[in-house]
Amino acid sequence: MADETPSLEVMGLTKTFGHFTAVDHVSFTVQPGEVIGYLGPNGSGKTTTIRMLCGLLTPTEGTARILGLDVIKQSEAIKPHIGYMSQKFSLYDELTVLENLQFYAGIYEIPRATEKARIQEILQTAGLESRAKVITGSLAGGSRQRLALGCAMLHRPPVLFLDEPTSGVDPVARREFWDLIYQFASEGTTVLITTHYMDEAEHCSRVGFMYRSKLLAFDSPRVLKSTYLSGAAWDLAASPLLETVEYLSGMEGIAQASLHGDRAHVIIDPKRWTPKQLTQALSEKNFDIQSIETVESSLEDVFTLLAHRGKASLVDR
Numbered sequence: 001m002a003d004e005t006p007s008l009e010v011m012g013l014t015k016t017f018g019h020f021t022a023v024d025h026v027s028f029t030v031q032p033g034e035v036i037g038y039l040g041p042n043g044s045g046k047t048t049t050i051r052m053l054c055g056l057l058t059p060t061e062g063t064a065r066i067l068g069l070d071v072i073k074q075s076e077a078i079k080p081h082i083g084y085m086s087q088k089f090s091l092y093d094e095l096t097v098l099e100n101l102q103f104y105a106g107i108y109e110i111p112r113a114t115e116k117a118r119i120q121e122i123l124q125t126a127g128l129e130s131r132a133k134v135i136t137g138s139l140a141g142g143s144r145q146r147l148a149l150g151c152a153m154l155h156r157p158p159v160l161f162l163d164e165p166t167s168g169v170d171p172v173a174r175r176e177f178w179d180l181i182y183q184f185a186s187e188g189t190t191v192l193i194t195t196h197y198m199d200e201a202e203h204c205s206r207v208g209f210m211y212r213s214k215l216l217a218f219d220s221p222r223v224l225k226s227t228y229l230s231g232a233a234w235d236l237a238a239s240p241l242l243e244t245v246e247y248l249s250g251m252e253g254i255a256q257a258s259l260h261g262d263r264a265h266v267i268i269d270p271k272r273w274t275p276k277q278l279t280q281a282l283s284e285k286n287f288d289i290q291s292i293e294t295v296e297s298s299l300e301d302v303f304t305l306l307a308h309r310g311k312a313s314l315v316d317r
């Protein structure tokens with residue numbers, strides 16, 4: 001893998017709009033066949049990053065290479081190698097499924113001789129064979145999304161950008177969509193996908209977390225959890241329970257406190273608290289802490305902690 005040209009090399013990529021920096025010196029490298037989850041709250045700069053990578057927006061500073069090609073200097077040469085499903089993906093509702101595919105085959109300049117076979121292949125892969133003659137506007141959400149993905153994959157791009165493709169789709173349809181993503185990835189396609197669903201992020205080879213225009217972390221879900229959360233998710237048996245949760249929420253160095261069954265679940269900043277210190281601080285306020293147990297953490301816990309540190313400017317990079 002070491003001598004292979006990376007699919008994506010993002011180097012100090014930055015975009016400012018007037019005085020506002022939407023993407024702030026973002027850097028990461030992606031190898032062929034990886035499925036990258038690009039996460040972060042609304043407005044954190046995910047779409048702006050993708051638009052720069054697709055050559056639709058010029059970076060203010062920094063650059064990126066896709067398959068070794070520079071996104072600024074070689075944007076035209078890159079186009080055949082990338083597929084892009086935008087947040088508001090555009091399908092023509094009044095056309096049939098087949099007509100939409102034919103339209104995009106034209107846009108991507110698929111040779112006439114292979115167009116028919118390729119469209120057939122996409123219809124089959126996307127599970128839309130029986131819907132070819134259906135008017136697109138009447139498709140259910142999940143089928144629409146699979147059609148949009150199929151359109152973006154018509155020209156067999158080795159790199160695929162998907163911007164919130166599954167938002168607002170039911171869980172079954174989301175599963176089917178992900179099966180399709182894994183199928184393309186197993187055939188060697190590199191995928192960068194933005195999502196708000198943590199279960200989806202858990203299935204990515206690596207996950208980037210954007211927060212206020214900065215990339216705060218970029219690693220596999222397993223490494224993210226062990227790096228940021230080893231020992232940082234605790235369950236407390238405490239009384240009075242509700243009051244303890246409420247008090248914890250306002251404490252310094254506590255990223256989040258919530259009720260988990262009969263326990264108080266806290267994400268703590270391990271740099272700030274040990275169980276002993278926390279027990280003592282709480283008992284000084286007349287809360288009775290019977291036990292503190294470290295528990296298994298989720299990616300959501302990691303992001304809660306990172307966002308908390310980002311807010312408190314504790315992330316020094």
Ligand SMILES: Nc1ncnc2c1ncn2[C@@H]1O[C@H](COP(=O)(O)OP(=O)(O)O)[C@@H](O)[C@H]1O
Binds near residue numbers: 022044045046047
């Ligand atoms: N063309 C633009 N002009 C000015 N501000 C923009 C423009 N595009 C995006 N922004 C701002 O940049 C920030 C990041 O936007 P975006 O990349 O769409 O975030 P995300 O996709 O993470 O929700 C937002 O505050 C947004 O309002």
Ligand SMILES: [Mg+2]
Binds near residue numbers: 046047048087163
């Ligand atoms: Mg967006």
